[in-house]
Amino acid sequence: xxxxxxxxxxxxTEMGQEVTLRCKPISGHNSLFWYRQTMMRxxxxxxxxxxxxxxxxxxxxxxxxxAKMPNASFSTLKIQPSEPRDSAVxxxxxxxxxxxxxxxxxxxxxxxxx
Amino acid sequence: xxxTTQPPSMDCxxxxxxxxxxxxxTISGNEYVYWYRQIHSQGPQYIIHGLKNxxxxxxxxxxxxxxxxSSTLILPHATLRDTAVYYCIVREGGNEKLTxxxxxxxxxxx
Numbered sequence: 001x002x003x004x005x006x007x008x009x010x011x012x013t014e015m016g017q018e019v020t021l022r023c024k025p026i027s028g029h030n031s032l033f034w035y036r037q038t039m040m041r042x043x044x045x046x047x048x049x050x051x052x053x054x055x056x057x058x059x060x061x062x063x064x065x066x067a068k069m070p071n072a073s074f075s076t077l078k079i080q081p082s083e084p085r086d087s088a089v090x091x092x093x094x095x096x097x098x099x100x101x102x103x104x105x106x107x108x109x110x111x112x113x114x
Numbered sequence: 115x116x117x118t119t120q121p122p123s124m125d126c127x128x129x130x131x132x133x134x135x136x137x138x139x140t141i142s143g144n145e146y147v148y149w150y151r152q153i154h155s156q157g158p159q160y161i162i163h164g165l166k167n168x169x170x171x172x173x174x175x176x177x178x179x180x181x182x183x184s185s186t187l188i189l190p191h192a193t194l195r196d197t198a199v200y201y202c203i204v205r206e207g208g209n210e211k212l213t214x215x216x217x218x219x220x221x222x223x224x
Contacts (some may be wrong), residue, residue: 093158102163
């Protein structure tokens with residue numbers, strides 16, 4: 001069984017550029033989460049979706065960040081324009097909604113904004 | 115969700131049982147205790163969860179006190195691959211969100 005798939009695994013970009021991170025959840029899972037991890041702030045939830053609908057985006061830091069889930073097997077997190085302080089590891093996770101089921105995390109995307 | 119308190123770091127000798135404590139004194143009746151770990155540079159990995167009874171799976175055991183205000187994760191025979199940051203999280207049943215604290219950095223000593 002393939003786990004959560006994220007791409008790219010590493011991204012280096014320059015300040016001001018648009019960055020798009022991609023996530024494919026585990027097949028059959030209907031909840032998807034985007035997290036960001038930094039040394040200063042730890043692991044933070046940015047946004048999550050149930051059945052492709054954004055439920056809680058209170059963790060999205062500002063308007064430069066946006067996330068979409070056009071179908072059950074794909075989600076994107078976009079940063080436009082990127083800034084050096086966006087440098088972090090971004091994780092995607094998926095689960096079956098509504099119970100006590102566990103979240104399964106992807107390997108993460110390490111983003112460096114120069 | 116209730117707040118949890120964990121020691122920042124612990125060491126354990128390889129082959130011995132690692133006992134990781136967690137305090138969650140404000141836990142409410144419908145909140146579960148979850149444990150995840152994060153091995154360096156990887157995504158967090160689910161270990162175990164429980165409501166009030168002790169739980170055991172192939173990875174670990176979870177002991178929850180009778181008043182539910184604290185719990186202990188037990189790795190029965192620690193190996194070097196168990197070196198990781200361990201997160202204790204309290205989560206309400208049906209609530210999708212996980213709130214990660216700072217966790218305990220467990221180092222297994224050869």
